[in-house]
Amino acid sequence: MSGAELNGKPITLADLRDGIDAIDDHIHDLLMQRAELVEKVGEVKGASAAQAVYYRPEREAQIHRRIEARHHGPLPIEAVHRIYREIISASLNMEKQLTVAYLGPEATFTHQAAIKQFGSSFHMYAQPTIDAVFHEVEVGRVNFGVAPVENSNEGAVTHTLDRFVDSPLIVCGEILLPVQHNLLSRRDSLSDVKRIYGHRRALADCHQWLDAHLPHVERVESESTAAAALKARDEEGAAAIAGEYAADSMSLNLLAEHIEDRAGQENRFLVVGRIPPKPSGDDKTSIMVSFQDHPGFLHKVLGLFAERGINLTRIESRPSQTRTWDYLFFIDCEGHQDDPRVAEALQALADLPGVTEKILGSYPKRAL
Numbered sequence: 600m601s602g603a604e605l606n607g608k609p610i611t612l613a614d615l616r617d618g619i620d621a622i623d624d625h626i627h628d629l630l631m632q633r634a635e636l637v638e639k640v641g642e643v644k645g646a647s648a649a650q651a652v653y654y655r656p657e658r659e660a661q662i663h664r665r666i667e668a669r670h671h672g673p674l675p676i677e678a679v680h681r682i683y684r685e686i687i688s689a690s691l692n693m694e695k696q697l698t699v700a701y702l703g704p705e706a707t708f709t710h711q712a713a714i715k716q717f718g719s720s721f722h723m724y725a726q727p728t729i730d731a732v733f734h735e736v737e738v739g740r741v742n743f744g745v746a747p748v749e750n751s752n753e754g755a756v757t758h759t760l761d762r763f764v765d766s767p768l769i770v771c772g773e774i775l776l777p778v779q780h781n782l783l784s785r786r787d788s789l790s791d792v793k794r795i796y797g798h799r800r801a802l803a804d805c806h807q808w809l810d811a812h813l814p815h816v817e818r819v820e821s822e823s824t825a826a827a828a829l830k831a832r833d834e835e836g837a838a839a840i841a842g843e844y845a846a847d848s849m850s851l852n853l854l855a856e857h858i859e860d861r862a863g864q865e866n867r868f869l870v871v872g873r874i875p876p877k878p879s880g881d882d883k884t885s886i887m888v889s890f891q892d893h894p895g896f897l898h899k900v901l902g903l904f905a906e907r908g909i910n911l912t913r914i915e916s917r918p919s920q921t922r923t924w925d926y927l928f929f930i931d932c933e934g935h936q937d938d939p940r941v942a943e944a945l946q947a948l949a950d951l952p953g954v955t956e957k958i959l960g961s962y963p964k965r966a967l
């Protein structure tokens with residue numbers, strides 16, 4: 600068997616490990632040098648503003664995008680993003696300990712999304728409802744909130760949009776998470792599974808797989824993915840449909856991965872807070888618009904964006920609960936509200952007779 604060679608001599612495992620040790624020393628030194636610079640950034644921020652803004656999502660997005668653009672080599676870019684995510688999270692929390700409320704319980708997809716956005720150095724607090732997530736940020740008990748907004752199976756997503764009607768909070772980020780369903784259990788064989796717990800949406804997303812692999816096993820709806828995972832942990836013969844993160848945090852075995860029937864779905868979450876992010880170079884703006892019904896009005900509203908070449912990424916209508924917000928539309932467009940074209944469209948919209956507009960926020964497009 601021929602192995603790797605250096606100067607005609609075979610490279611031994613010990614040689615390779617020496618090489619890795621030398622690189623680790625180097626990485627460690629560089630990490631400390633980086634942390635020193637971040638500390639200095641903290642000092643500059645503290646000295647130059649009455650209320651220092653430590654967390655800068657637009658800067659973090661730029662860092663991730665820059666690394667992605669130069670990325671090459673054997674590690675997948677997702678792994679590199681995760682490593683940078685943790686470096687930035689630890690650096691930032693050395694400047695200032697920051698806190699996040701998320702729609703719990705622990706190990707939900709929203710929890711996973713919060714960790715994806717903020718890393719594991721933030722203090723995270725699970726909340727029982729979307730309303731509680733907003734409330735914790737509104738009263739200043741935490742710095743940020745994370746709530747699902749699209750295609751989630753953790754609860755009614757429209758609650759998140761409706762909650763903006765009366766809230767002073769703004770959107771300061773979006774998080775996308777691929778939908779990945781797994782079958783988790785304390786046991787390690789499919790044949791041991793006597794009952795499957797899952798959120799209604801998760802059971803529906805996986806029904807073909809379940810019909811094919813476990814056709815005669817009882818399926819039971821749970822309130823959330825996390826509740827299903829708890830059943831799998833505590834009940835003999837139970838399995839749960841849940842994310843990978845639940846497997847780790849509840850020490851369950853992954854009996855089967857990617858059991859969703861349709862690949863490529865993503866859940867979207869919003870970060871809510873009080874401090875508006877600056878332009879990152881690739882941003883989105885979310886607005887809420889209401890107007891009294893009259894023919895062709897929506898067409899006119901959309902035209903204001905089309906005329907200026909601004910792409911709309913989402914439009915959602917909601918029945919209004921008050922008279923002011925007769926017909927309520929949530930619109931996401933590309934660009935930052937400080938971009939002249941976007942600013943102009945938003946102004947033209949606000950100037951239309953009978954329109955009430957609320958800008959929910961501009962924030963970097965997902966960078967990882």
Ligand SMILES: C=C(O[C@@H]1C=C(C(=O)O)C=C[C@H]1O)C(=O)O
Nearest residue numbers: 637640653654655658687690691
């Ligand atoms: C260092 C800064 O503060 C924070 C930490 C960052 C980092 O570790 O690179 C990036 C953005 C901020 O969330 C900064 O604003 O540049």
